[in-house]
Amino acid sequence: xxxxxxxxxxxxxxxxxxxxxxxxxxxxxxxxxxxxxxxxxxxxxxxxxxxxxxxxxxxxxxxxxxxxxxxxxxxxxxxxxxxxxxxxxxxxxxxxxxxxxxxxxxxxxxxxxxxxxxxxxxxx
Amino acid sequence: xxxxxxxxxxxxxxxxxxxxxxxxxxxxxxxxxxxxxxxxxxxxxxxxxxxxxxxxxxxxxxxxxxxxxxxxxxxxxxxxxxxxxxxxxxxxxxxxxxxxxxxxxxxxxxxxxxxxxxxxxxxxxxxxxxxxxxxxxxxxxxxxxxxxxxxxxxxxxxxxxxx
Numbered sequence: 001x002x003x004x005x006x007x008x009x010x011x012x013x014x015x016x017x018x019x020x021x022x023x024x025x026x027x028x029x030x031x032x033x034x035x036x037x038x039x040x041x042x043x044x045x046x047x048x049x050x051x052x053x054x055x056x057x058x059x060x061x062x063x064x065x066x067x068x069x070x071x072x073x074x075x076x077x078x079x080x081x082x083x084x085x086x087x088x089x090x091x092x093x094x095x096x097x098x099x100x101x102x103x104x105x106x107x108x109x110x111x112x113x114x115x116x117x118x119x120x121x122x123x124x
Numbered sequence: 125x126x127x128x129x130x131x132x133x134x135x136x137x138x139x140x141x142x143x144x145x146x147x148x149x150x151x152x153x154x155x156x157x158x159x160x161x162x163x164x165x166x167x168x169x170x171x172x173x174x175x176x177x178x179x180x181x182x183x184x185x186x187x188x189x190x191x192x193x194x195x196x197x198x199x200x201x202x203x204x205x206x207x208x209x210x211x212x213x214x215x216x217x218x219x220x221x222x223x224x225x226x227x228x229x230x231x232x233x234x235x236x237x238x239x240x241x242x243x244x245x246x247x248x249x250x251x252x253x254x255x256x257x258x259x260x261x262x263x264x265x266x267x268x269x270x271x272x273x274x275x276x277x278x279x280x281x282x283x284x285x286x287x
Contacts, residue, residue, distance in 0.1 A: 001180060001286040002156065004253050007267035008282055009162040013274060019286040022133040029161040037133055041215030042227035043285050050233070053226050057233040057283070061242055064281050065170040070161035086219040087134050091143040098146065105147030117148040 002028035009070075016060045018043045022073070032067045034060040036076045039086045045078065052078055156259050166281060173280035176247035177202070178270060179229040180255050180287045181222075182210035188252055194261075195254035197269045202231050202250050213287045228287045247277040253284070 002025050005015045009031045016032040019025050020043050025033050036043045036056065045053035056076060063074060080086060093101065106120050141152045166173060182188050184206050188198035200206065209229070211222040226232055234246050251273055254266045274282060 001178075001253060001255055001284045003259060003262040004178065004255070004267045004270060005284055006158070006162055007263060008271055008274070009164045011271050012164045012167075013271070013279065014164040014166050014281045015284055016281075017284045017286065019284075021136045021286070023135055023137050024155055025286075027137065028156040029158045031161060031163045035133075037131075039216035039219035040136075041211070041220045041222050041287055042224075043287070044227050044230040044233065047221065047224035047227050050226070053230055053233040054236045057230050058237050058240070058242055060283060061170065061175065061234075061237055064166055064173070064175075067163075070163040080219075083219060086216065087132075089218050090134060090136075090216050091139050093142050093146040101143075101146040102148050105144075105149065108147065120148070 001025075002030045005030045014064050016063050018056070018060050026071070026073065029071055031070045031072065032063045033071075033073045034063060034076060035073055036078065038078075038080045039090065046081065153257070168280060170243055170281075171241055172244040174245040174247050174278060175234065175243050176274050176277060176279040176282045177229060177231065177234060177250040178253050178282055178284045179250065180213055180253055180285075181228055182212070182252055184208045184210055186210055188254065195256055197254050197266050197273070198252040199249045199273055200252075202246055202248060205229065205231060205250065211287055215287050222287065228285050230283070230285065234283070244280075247274070247279050249273065249277055255286075 001017055005017050008015050016034055017025055017030050018034045020036050020038050020040050022035050045056045106117060109116055137155055183198055188196050229250060237243050238246055251270055255262055
């Protein structure tokens with residue numbers, strides 16, 4: 001989405017990216033970024049929370065007028081629900097999952113017709 | 125190593141690199157990076173601007189995918205959005221869900237901003253950006269297609285919401 005933003009900005013259309021992967025968006029670099037520090041999936045507010053969603057969109061829209069230069073990031077004032085574990089859980093890799101994850105990768109490569117992993121079962 | 129102490133934002137690039145290494149992939153994904161960042165200014169006051177919505181979700185019938193499964197830009201009317209969406213992207217399935225469209229395609233919330241006079245108008249169409257692994261496809265095919273569609277609706281600005 002950051003790449004789309006860049007093309008639109010270069011063509012003269014101002015944009016605001018509303019997202020939750022701050023490192024990825026800022027690594028690319030966009031004009032205006034409204035950062036919702038939530039699990040990926042709900043950048044515009046908690047599900048079914050209409051007041052939070054309206055406030056989020058209003059805040060993001062105002063950035064169109066208030067940002068004075070590129071790489072403007074504003075962090076949403078809203079927090080995720082009481083669930084301290086979500087930051088640690090996403091795509092976590094635990095030692096005990098090693099074999100399971102390799103098997104998932106092997107199945108994915110086979111499904112996509114990609115070269116098998118060296119050392120995968122049945123591969124010498 | 126992966127560090128996300130306390131309330132620091134999740135380091136998604138590092139987390140993803142470690143995860144795909146664990147899946148047995150040897151080459152890390154290379155995220156887009158630029159030193160220069162284009163910046164456009166509104167050509168008219170925000171209160172008179174027409175704003176379009178762009179999301180990364182797909183239509184429920186997967187009609188935005190071609191025979192090879194590659195995703196393409198698609199559009200819908202804000203007056204009649206699909207009842208459901210295909211949200212088969214890398215969102216956090218353990219922490220949340222994508223059952224509420226307004227969390228990734230905020231049509232009603234943007235209408236409220238129109239009613240309050242924050243912006244002038246919501247564009248007639250919303251759009252699905254076909255963001256995929258290929259930077260080239262996004263930059264050379266999909267983003268120019270989106271630009272064309274925005275111009276057709278005489279859009280002054282766009283909100284981009286990534287699942």
